[in-house]
Amino acid sequence: MSQQAGTPTPRTTTFNILFVCTGNTCRSPLAEGIARAELERRGWQHVQVASAGIAARPGDTASEFAVSVAARHGVPLDAHRSQPLTPELVSWADLVLVMGASHLSSVRRLGGEEKVLTLGDFASGADEGYSVRDPFGGPENLYESTYQELHRLIAGALDRLEPILHP
Template identity: 70%
Template sequence: MTEQASPPTTTYNLLFVCTGNTCRSPLAEGIARAELQRRGWANVQVKSAGVSAHPGVPATMEAVTVARRQGVDLSAHASQPLTPALVSWADVVLTMGPSHLPSVDRMGGAEKAATLGDFAAGGEGLGPSVPDPFGGPEALYEETFNELRGLVGAALDRLAPILHP
């Protein structure tokens, strides 16, 4: 008898969605990447997109600056619109608010989508929406970053039993 080969490594795909893909979802993506690295979870891929995004737009200067201060690099971010292919790629789609869910639903992702706040709170519809800092002062981006850090951490904690048993 030969030894059983280990099963191929599968990747878990996490997609964050906001409106323009220049503030909240890139911040969430960057925070998640940093947290995944800290946790040593190499089998998770993270992307972000926007329901009204124009392709190739960089993250806002404020988002880049605030993230950099926290050790998260958004300098290479280029926005991308939410597409059926991205929704299909994702195992879980986490939106910044309920207004983003219909777009995910129309692309066939209803069963795997939730707001980040609801998902982080346990999925009972109790979680907060993440306010859009676009056009606001850097201090508002700081608040958004800190809120996202807590929500992304809680979402990853909720996924831990399947991602890092």
């Protein structure tokens, strides 16, 4: 169906989720990759995800074990490049999900007071300051455990969002 001249085209909107950890090389890239795969599986093309770190150096790759563990689950992280958390990213996001309670204040300082929660608290509907353990520097099996935990939490978070985001 064609638009008549002068009739505005409806604006396409997305729901934007930002995952935040410390260095943006382990937990938040895993969360972003898992969320992308889960959104694709659900057919939610109107939801975008990104990740950042409160102390990230721009351009770092995801950690070696994060890449290898994610790849085993069909989640590619080899193109990931870290980025620091900025006011612009916080403004872009409709929901900011952080990996630990220690990350909440950084997001709040950048204007995200009304849209930030820990991923664990959002997924469970609780307010307990649930943190996802940082696998940085640990063995590969710790990264696998982190992947499994993040997969469970992201599925729970998307389940909570389904009533308002299901296409």
